[in-house]
Amino acid sequence: MAFEEKKGCTIFGEKYTIYVSNRLPWRDPNPLSAHCASKGWEVFNSTLASNHIIKWTFCNNFMGKSMFFCHFFWGQRDASFEVFNGNTAKKLCYGSVCYWEVRRDGMYLSGSYPPADFKKMQDWKP
Numbered sequence: 001m002a003f004e005e006k007k008g009c010t011i012f013g014e015k016y017t018i019y020v021s022n023r024l025p026w027r028d029p030n031p032l033s034a035h036c037a038s039k040g041w042e043v044f045n046s047t048l049a050s051n052h053i054i055k056w057t058f059c060n061n062f063m064g065k066s067m068f069f070c071h072f073f074w075g076q077r078d079a080s081f082e083v084f085n086g087n088t089a090k091k092l093c094y095g096s097v098c099y100w101e102v103r104r105d106g107m108y109l110s111g112s113y114p115p116a117d118f119k120k121m122q123d124w125k126p
Contacts (some may be wrong), residue, residue, distance in 0.1 A: 009059035017057045018084055019099040019113065020070060026050035030075035032102060036083065038068045048102075060086045072102055077124040079107060 009015045022032050028050070036043040036054060044054045060066045064086040071080040084098055092098065094111035101108045101115070107122040 013059035013062050014064075014096060015057060015059050016066075016084065016089065016093060016096045016098065017055065017113070018068060019097070019115075020044075020048070020054040020083065021099070021101045021115075022048045022050050022052055023101045023103045024050055024074060025104065033073040034070055034102075035072075036068060036070040038066065041068075043068065060089065064089075070100075072107075074102075074124070077126070079122055079124050081107070081122050 020034065020036060022034075024032055031047045032050075033046070034048045034054065035045045036056075037045070038058075041058070043056050048054060058066065066084065066086040067082055068084040069080065070083045072078060083100055084093070089098070092109060092111055095113075097111065097113045099110040099113055099115040101110075101118060106120050106124055108118040109121045110116055110118045
């Protein structure tokens with residue numbers, strides 16, 4: 001599932017692509033609700049089906065301070081965190097890609113596409 005792409009980056013704003021993939025068990029009766037946004041952009045606020053992906057592309061602002069968060073709800077669990085922070089992106093998102101997977105035991109990040117070498121970054125709140 002693709003969303004609006006922000007085009008036309010300036011020399012001061014690097015282009016990034018964020019992926020959020022639902023890797024929860026497909027037979028699980030609890031749907032995954034996801035809300036992803038930044039200060040001025042509502043990216044996604046709906047149910048994300050198992051094995052589906054949210055993808056968006058944007059330009060980091062000229063000061064490198066762009067920030068996107070996602071809040072996930074799955075059954076009685078929830079998690080809310082930054083999926084992109086312009087201050088730390090170069091350390092976590094190699095090649096201008098941040099690829100997140102939502103899994104049964106938490107949220108994992110790969111800094112590449114296609115994704116590889118995932119690192120657990122966030123747990124579910126009980």
